[in-house]
Amino acid sequence: MIPVFDGHNDFLQRVVASGPQVWTQGDGTGHLDLPRARAGGLVGGFFAIWIPAPHGPNDAAAVALMENPPFAMPLPDQIPYAEALPHAFAQASALKALERTGTLDIVTTARGLRDTVAAGRIAAIMHMEGAEAIPDMDALHLWHAAGLRSLGPVWSRPTAYGHGVPFAFPSSPDTGDGLTPAGKALVRECNALRIMLDLSHLNETGFNDLAALSDAPLVASHSCVHAISESSRNLTDRQLRMIADSRGLVGLNFASSFLREDGRRLPLEGFDTMLRHLDHLLGILGEDGVALGSDFDGALMPRDLPDAAALPALLDAMAAHGYGGTLIRKIASENWIGLLERTWGE
Template identity: 90%
Template sequence: MIPVFDGHNDFLQRVVTGGTGVWLDGDGTGHLDLPRARAGGMIGGFFAIWIPSPQGPNDSAAVALMENPPFAMPLPEQIPFAQALPHAFAQAAALKALERTGTLDIVTTARGIRETVAAGRIAAIMHMEGAEAISDMDALHLWHAAGLRSLGPVWSRPTAYGHGVPFAFPSSPDTGDGLTDAGKTLVRECNSLRIMLDLSHLNEAGFNDVAALSDAPLVASHSCVHSVSESSRNLTDRQLQVIADSRGLVGLNFASSFLREDGRRLPLEGFDTMLRHLDRMLAMLGEDGVALGSDFDGALMPRDLPDAAALPALLAQMEAHGYGEALIRKIASENWINLLERTWGE
């Protein structure tokens, strides 16, 4: 089985709610747990710490709107630091609890990823999606000491550091202002600490600011291609080229509404559209710049890719589409590990 290293999941809140049993044994819900990860050949990934929003894209009213484009949902309000921090602590503690089960290691180096995988455990990167829980650079250093090695300055709402894109279709990602002064300081400090910066959810002006400031490869952990699906969340050809020029990487998001050419929040049928996104990514980024970023437990999955256990079905479709085994292995896991080695420096 070809191993898979996944660029993004939102699983940790399920552990906060249900305990480590939802990982060890599964609870019949969601997209990810240890049995399904094993069945799908998943060797590791980015486990996101994220702050729930009072209103979000999975609410019934939002779902009804997103099923029938065009739509343009307003951005949620910024969440204060004091409100965000307890959620972030609880999810970080949940990841530490998973580590204590002996099935998963929180990894902070590329060497650590390889050692964990060789030992038969899941390699987990502590990622933060939206920096609401980081009050200042001293707090960033504290999170780094706790294991944080990947950070997205925003989710789809503003933070003290920048501005996310709204859920909108059809829409350009050029939807507002760039990074704040604090956001620019955050980029420099992440570079200093070798924390990977994640551009997914960031608007185009913020993307441009990170590209101008950062000395690390540019990364969008879970994004799709705007020329295939005109969602505000997806990356334009220009953005893909900027990432390619930095020797960066994009992980393909499995969310149906970002994949579908019509932008509807309905389960994607078949794999042809996913392969169109991958083909365009490969054309723009090259074979070393394309990976997977599922968004498990955070989005509506395609009908034929309902959870982690179904990952081999996607890889089989890549093979049927004409991708050779060496390329499939790069996309499935090797590109992520190599990118992290270039970013972290070890």
């Protein structure tokens, strides 16, 4: 079985709600747990700490709107630090609880990642999607000491550091202001600590600001191609070329609404559209710059890729499409590991 390393999941919210047994045993819901990870060849991934929004894209009213484009949902309000911190601590604690099961390691170096995979455990990277729980650089150092190695300055709402893109289709990602002065300081400090910076959810002006400041490879952990699906969340060819120029990487998001050409929040049928996105990404980023970023437990999955156990079906579709074994292994896991070596320096 070809190993898979995944660029993004939102599984930790389920652990907070149900306890670590939802990882070890599964509960028949969601997209991810240990049995399905093993069935799908998943060897590791980025486990996101994310602060729930009072109203979000999975609410019934939002789903109805997103099923029938065009739509343009306003950005949610910024979440205060005091409200964000307990959620972030609960999810970080949940990840630590998974580590205590002996089935998963929180990895902080590329060597540690490889050692964990070789030992047959899941390699988990602590990622934070939206920096609401980081009020200053001292707090960033504290989170780094706790294991944080990947950070997205925003989700789809503003923070003290920048502005996210709204859920909108059709829409350019050029939707607002860029990084704040605090956001620019955050980029510099993340570079100094070798914390990977994630461009997914950041608007185009913020993307430009981060690209101009960062000395690390540019990364979008779970994004799709704007030239195929005109969602505000997707990356333009200009953005993809900037990532390629930095020797960075894009993880293909499995969310149906970001893949579908019509932008509808309905399950994608078959693998042809996903392969079109992969072809486009490969044409700009090359064979070393494309990976996977599922968004498991955070988005509506394609009908033929309903959970982690179905990952081999996607790899089989790549092979049937003409991708060779070497390329499939790069996309499935090797490119993420190489990117982390370039970013973390270990």
